[in-house]
Amino acid sequence: MSLYTTKGAITVTCNKRLTPFLEQEVKELGFVPEETFVTGVRLNGTINDCIRLNLNLRCASQVLYSLKKFEARDADDIYRELKSYPWETLLKPDGYFSITSNVLNETINNSMFANLRVKDAIVDRLREKTGKRPSTGAELSGAVVNLFWKNEQAEVFVDTSGESLARHGYRKIPGRAPMLEALAASTILASRWDRKSPFINPMCGSGTVAIEAALIATNSRPGLFRSNYGFMHLAGYNDAVYQEERGKLEKQIMAVPGLKIIATDLSEQAVSNARKNARAAGVDDLIEFKVCDFAASPVPQPGTGVVFMNPEYGLRLGEISALEETYARIGDFMKQKCGGYFGYIFTGNLDLAKKIGLKAKRRIEFYNSTLDCRLLEYELYAGTRDPRKQQAVTE
Template sequence: MTQYFATVARGLEDLAAQELESLGAQHVSTTFAGVGFEGDRSLLYRINLWARLPFRILMQLTTFSCANDKALYRGIQSIDWSQYLTPEQTLAVRATGKNPQLNHTHFSALQVKNAIVDQQRQTFGERSSVDLENPDLAVNIHIQGSRCTVSLDSSGGSLHRRGYRPAVGAAPLKETLAAALIQLSDWTPDLPFLDPLCGSGTLPIEAALRGLNIAPGLFRDRFGFEFWHDFDVELWDQLQQEAEEQELSDLPNFIGGSDRDPEVLDQARHNAYSCGLSEQIVFQQREFADLEAPADSGVLMCNPPYGDRLGRDQDLAAFYKLMGDMFKQRFKGWTAFVLTGNLELAKCIGLRPSRRFVVYNGTIECRLLKYEMY
């Protein structure tokens, strides 16, 4: 069994742990912004393919005592990097964490890079080039106290970049956060789903992917593990084929989004097209005040502007009041969820939430507010 670590958004650790367990992870434990677990190579591939909440899946190589830069250099050189990297392959190093002697992540990453390429020169007489964008091998180190943990990034780029969304509107939700909000809502595909402020369509698209049982990793061009020396192409092909065979052909109920901006709706339609959902999601240009419920019951979820990213707007308080009025008047029988980073604006909705979930949209502490409309 190999030790793995999934990096996740702050506040979503328990939710991500549940997802990883459902995919077969063993000995799961949560920590700040991450989930540790164990499994085999098949599990590593499967989680990269299927998990909707993590950013990266790291495979742990070793830990060692690391009080200062010299100890860091020695510890990295104690690893036989020829098992993982040849001079023809490119390299990137990402460092997180710190201690009193290693308190700058850029410096720590540079020390690690130097230790690796110095070993390569001694072994091969040549060294790998650095590629920060698309490296063949991404090394991750995390320094906590006097210990350093060294891992390989099996995901490559962050898993929130599904690969279907080249077009984004202003202040878009990360796909991983959108998936987490949907999971928190307890929405099931037999219920209608509507985002009346859909922007570039992330929430309806993530709902449709879940509703059709489509693995989000199928849209990505590459994963980090595909460039590892022990990459099992047959196993990977098999897992992708199995994922494609498990897809459903049609959604059991309505999933849609609306927005007042025709240009941002074009982006949403383009993103839906990129993952084969053009015929599954209904996008409409509509003012919020003209909104009508598409069914007698369902889940409404939206991420209205809350000032911190899109700029303060004198009309935001009035808009939040409008949301509350619309929920009461036109969405009886529905459950509404509003993500906001501005609790003062949230009061303008004028309704008492039945639940509040703390989540982070980037660095902004937000609340996902649940309103049950009887």
């Protein structure tokens, strides 16, 4: 039985609060999620399906193919159950593999011990069956086996991704406080942007949001920027399947005539870094970069589009008193220069957001690492409208 063509349970994980956007992506690829949960979705498919998921998903972290479920009271049970699994059909005896885990069991106070027992079981099995011992280590550059163990219920997966998919692979210079690529993509998917109208990104930093906007608009997938995945190191891997899927990525890239994406920052170094990252992503010709104060950012008029800003939160980079004035100026900029657009502010400081002086139409929950954040949506009316439509925030 080949796992490449035999359907089994697939778990696609993501960071917290990204599940709605991951589910949307999975459905657009033609898969039917059977279950959604806080950090991912579950579906049925083959490892060949995992290859397609890995190359296409923007919001995911890992694509895990389930190998075995079992009960385990302690680490000895883990060893016994996994030593009985036919690893010689999945892992190369002279290859390299790593172990990752998520463990919550009262007999384990260090997940590294659970990892060690998984590794021992696999190595002992392969040595007995093949006479060879594979190399192991912490780097996720080869095959990856993942253990999920909660209380007495355990499940072991082959991690077909390896390194996290949340980093899309083009960003060489991250900047001071970078937004993870999967998060940036999710916030854009959460917006009302039609992928054709102007996308304005003041305070662009290292350019992640503007670059992800260009990639989404042109249907350029993360698999274009990465050449190593966990599935490539499994026994029976057929490179022709991967090459066919990657070829599809090239063919589905779309030209968007007249697309205007503008990214600005007050820091000349930030704009220089953003240009380099955009060049690595192959979208530098789609983004107009400019060094200027955010309030001087060009906003094409008349028309509609999106203005997206990710200002400092006052938690890592700035002081609250200084940022209060900045957030107030953001509100003035949106009211005075962005009529007809939807404005989006991504922030981890809702008290500062009140200084913007506009009432958010939507507040979409995200995390930026461990920070509780919101993507605030503002409908910015063009011309004279009922002032109650753009009332100051008082709550």
